[in-house]
Amino acid sequence: MPYALCLVLFVIGLYAVATKRNLIKIVIGFIIMENAVNLLLIMLGYRLGGRAPILWQSTAGDAAEFARVAVDPLPQALVLTSIVISLGVTALMVAICLRVYERYGTFDISEIRRLRG
Amino acid sequence: MNWLIPYFVIVPLAGAFVVALIPRRRGWLADILANVCSVALLVAALVVCVRRLHGVCFVGGWAPPVGISMVLDGLAALMLLTIAVITLVSSIYAVQYMEQFTWKAKFYSLFLLMVAGMNGVVLAGDFFNLFVFLEIASISSYALVGYGCRHEELEATFKYLTLGNLGALFVLLGVAFIYGVSGTLNMADFSVRSAGTLNTAGLVALALLMIGFGLKAALVPMHAWLPDAHPAAPTPISAMLSGVFIKATGVYALLRVTNNVFPPMHVTQEVLLALGGASMVIGVFMAIGQWDLKRLLAYHSISQIGYVILGVALGTPLGILGGLFHLVNHAAFKSLLFLGAGAIEYRTGTRQLREMGGLRERMPVTAATTLIASLAISGVPPFNGFFSKLLIIWAAVEAGRHGYAVVAVIVSVMTIASFMKVQKYAFFGPLNPRWRDVREVPGLMRLALVFLALLCLLMSALVLPSVRAVILVPAVDALRAGTAYAGYLHGE
Numbered sequence: 001m002p003y004a005l006c007l008v009l010f011v012i013g014l015y016a017v018a019t020k021r022n023l024i025k026i027v028i029g030f031i032i033m034e035n036a037v038n039l040l041l042i043m044l045g046y047r048l049g050g051r052a053p054i055l056w057q058s059t060a061g062d063a064a065e066f067a068r069v070a071v072d073p074l075p076q077a078l079v080l081t082s083i084v085i086s087l088g089v090t091a092l093m094v095a096i097c098l099r100v101y102e103r104y105g106t107f108d109i110s111e112i113r114r115l116r117g
Numbered sequence: 118m119n120w121l122i123p124y125f126v127i128v129p130l131a132g133a134f135v136v137a138l139i140p141r142r143r144g145w146l147a148d149i150l151a152n153v154c155s156v157a158l159l160v161a162a163l164v165v166c167v168r169r170l171h172g173v174c175f176v177g178g179w180a181p182p183v184g185i186s187m188v189l190d191g192l193a194a195l196m197l198l199t200i201a202v203i204t205l206v207s208s209i210y211a212v213q214y215m216e217q218f219t220w221k222a223k224f225y226s227l228f229l230l231m232v233a234g235m236n237g238v239v240l241a242g243d244f245f246n247l248f249v250f251l252e253i254a255s256i257s258s259y260a261l262v263g264y265g266c267r268h269e270e271l272e273a274t275f276k277y278l279t280l281g282n283l284g285a286l287f288v289l290l291g292v293a294f295i296y297g298v299s300g301t302l303n304m305a306d307f308s309v310r311s312a313g314t315l316n317t318a319g320l321v322a323l324a325l326l327m328i329g330f331g332l333k334a335a336l337v338p339m340h341a342w343l344p345d346a347h348p349a350a351p352t353p354i355s356a357m358l359s360g361v362f363i364k365a366t367g368v369y370a371l372l373r374v375t376n377n378v379f380p381p382m383h384v385t386q387e388v389l390l391a392l393g394g395a396s397m398v399i400g401v402f403m404a405i406g407q408w409d410l411k412r413l414l415a416y417h418s419i420s421q422i423g424y425v426i427l428g429v430a431l432g433t434p435l436g437i438l439g440g441l442f443h444l445v446n447h448a449a450f451k452s453l454l455f456l457g458a459g460a461i462e463y464r465t466g467t468r469q470l471r472e473m474g475g476l477r478e479r480m481p482v483t484a485a486t487t488l489i490a491s492l493a494i495s496g497v498p499p500f501n502g503f504f505s506k507l508l509i510i511w512a513a514v515e516a517g518r519h520g521y522a523v524v525a526v527i528v529s530v531m532t533i534a535s536f537m538k539v540q541k542y543a544f545f546g547p548l549n550p551r552w553r554d555v556r557e558v559p560g561l562m563r564l565a566l567v568f569l570a571l572l573c574l575l576m577s578a579l580v581l582p583s584v585r586a587v588i589l590v591p592a593v594d595a596l597r598a599g600t601a602y603a604g605y606l607h608g609e
Contacts, residue, residue: 010290014283017279017283023275026279030279030282030286033286034286037286037289037290037293040290040293041293041296044293044296044297074296074302075296078245078292078296081245081249082248082289085249085252085256088252088256089252089256089278089282089285092256092259092260092278093275093278093282096263096271096274096275096278097275099263099266099271100271100272100275103268103271104268112272
């Protein structure tokens with residue numbers, strides 16, 4: 001069920017990207033999609049009532065027990081990377097939006113379309 | 118020699134950061150550094166290809182499936198060599214071409230970052246690093262397309278950014294599905310675990326990855342960004358994007374995933390054949406009506422990538438050979454065509470075919486090299502394009518796909534028609550009086566053009582068995598090996 005909600009979130013973002021005419025709304029659509037994928041990744045490694053996957057000296061002796069209760073740390077590392085990447089992409093998108101606004105004085109893509117499909 | 122593998126990423130990445138520190142007035146220092154990096158990469162790629170230094174490097178010493186592995190097999194070596202050649206030519210060309218822009222060091226920094234990303238994609242042994250390197254290459258290419266910051270460049274960048282980012286997100290979603298299904302991200306490990314038992318979620322992951330990489334490769338229903346983005350970029354970048362970028366991040370990744378990671382399936386083969394056929398036909402139909410020279414070339418990129426996908430998707434040894442051969446050939450002649458178009462733009466300031474005319478008299482080197490590239494892309498012997506197209510058509514007939522063979526022949530004829538138009542309007546006919554005082558482009562740009570023109574002729578030799586065995590056959594074997602790719606899991 002939570003997985004399905006992530007996909008719903010992804011589709012909402014996709015809808016925004018595909019139909020909105022405002023550049024900033026398109027950027028927001030991308031942020032929603034990125035977060036949906038990140039949430040899905042985190043959810044894959046989540047375990048109900050699990051503990052943080054940090055190996056202390058007190059728990060070091062019982063590796064099997066630790067592996068059973070700790071959440072999966074790999075997706076967390078992946079999401080960290082993917083958040084940084086999406087930050088870079090978003091910054092670039094906003095920078096280009098600003099330049100477009102300087103040139104055209106509008107964020108509406110239907111008014112700035114010079115290129116043909 | 119496995120220690121060498123990460124340096125294909127480290128050298129351009131380090132170069133990018135050092136070049137970024139060079140102050141604005143020391144443009145010549147950036148020129149030297151970027152070209153030294155390109156030469157180093159080319160030498161390393163040649164050594165790897167000729168001596169067949171295939172292998173796998175476990176970064177940090179962690180054995181898979183835990184650590185990060187970088188896999189260098191025949192296909193990766195072929196791609197590395199292609200990338201290195203086009204990188205060197207583009208950076209030589211950029212030395213004088215980029216004088217018209219401010220702050221060359223920033224350009225070279227993004228350029229080297231893009232090369233690092235492409236080399237990383239080619240060498241990545243696990244899905245997540247594939248995604249990360251894909252994004253490194255893509256983000257720097259978005260910035261490079263909009264480098265001039267003029268109207269059409271900004272628009273093209275935004276369009277490219279939107280669709281490219283969408284592709285990357287589909288890839289990331291596919292990676293998430295793969296991790297959810299199998300609990301591993303290592304490609305070789307995944308192909309072992311999913312062997313024979315691919316469930317629905319696995320198929321969804323494959324579909325998502327194919328959409329993502331298809332967007333990067335600009336296969337036909339997903340091609341809308343390419344004809345805007347490639348012409349808008351500065352010329353050396355147009356040559357890089359059309360010559361190697363769509364192949365490294367799109368075609369290579371697509372072929373690797375469908376052939377080596379997921380078990381080869383009938384469905385994926387049919388889908389790839391259909392996508393390849395559609396790209397060939399629609400690309401060439403759109404190209405023939407264009408009057409903007411660079412835009413025309415961009416549509417031809419879509420069409421020629423269709424040939425590559427069609428050839429490899431046939432699945433027969435001959436088809437794969439033809440497809441990969443066409444991939445490297447296309448890198449040579451399409452880069453040359455873009456550099457030629459850039460040379461005309463450099464001297465006349467226009468890309469419109471109707472405004473040109475008779476440039477053969479004023480720019481003999483550009484005219485001659487562009488003519489060679491036009492003959493090569495149209496498939497006229499003895500240039501390289503003829504042999505690869507012949508192999509693909511032959512393979513299609515041999516595989517019983519007569520419809521696709523006929524389509525390939527028709528598209529080839531239309532390609533000739535379209536390039537006859539380019540030659541007629543740009544180079545032949547009476548000289549347009551506006552260009553009476555136009556001069557040939559400066560020396561280094563000429564060097565790049567002549568080098569690629571020679572390559573177009575010499576690469577025909579790749580069809581000879583002894584030459585083929587060194588460069589193409591290892592790549593064909595790598596793709597044909599299918600899920601035996603998993604052998605790299607243990608460093609074999």
